């Protein structure tokens with residue numbers, strides 16, 4: 001499998017509970033390398049733009065409000081099959097359905113406050129990485 005990059009976000013529920021290091025350890029233990037990382041507070045416009053694909057969903061206003069409710073850590077993870085590997089480590093969207101040992105099973109508070117975001121395809125990973133990072137901010 002090829003080396004890939006994927007966009008990860010440690011969400012406000014996790015930064016609030018000081019879980020950044022514990023979550024990053026999960027990535028590193030799985031062989032993913034954090035090749036870019038910054039802690040930011042998203043604006044409403046940024047959160048709406050990032051999640052534009054969900055704009056018509058009933059939960060969209062709550063999702064945006066949640067994503068601006070505290071700082072997030074946006075990061076680029078690199079490794080073999082990084083997109084699928086990260087989705088595996090994250091676990092299912094709803095922590096009630098997430099496999100034991102996944103980040104969401106162990107840390108998420110609810111389907112909304114589910115601790116992490118991860119790109120769902122290589123194509124979206126490229127778009128999402130470019131949303132937050134310029135080429136010179138990524139050191140592989």
Ligand code: DAT
Pocket residue numbers: 054059063092093111112114116117118120
């Ligand atoms: P994922 O984050 O696993 O890729 P998604 O892309 O379907 O899931 O949804 C994006 C985020 O929107 C998700 O992490 C949490 C929120 N969300 C999804 N479904 C929801 C629901 N039924 N109720 C509330 N929030 C939801």
Ligand code: MG
Pocket residue numbers: 118120
């Ligand atoms: Mg998604």
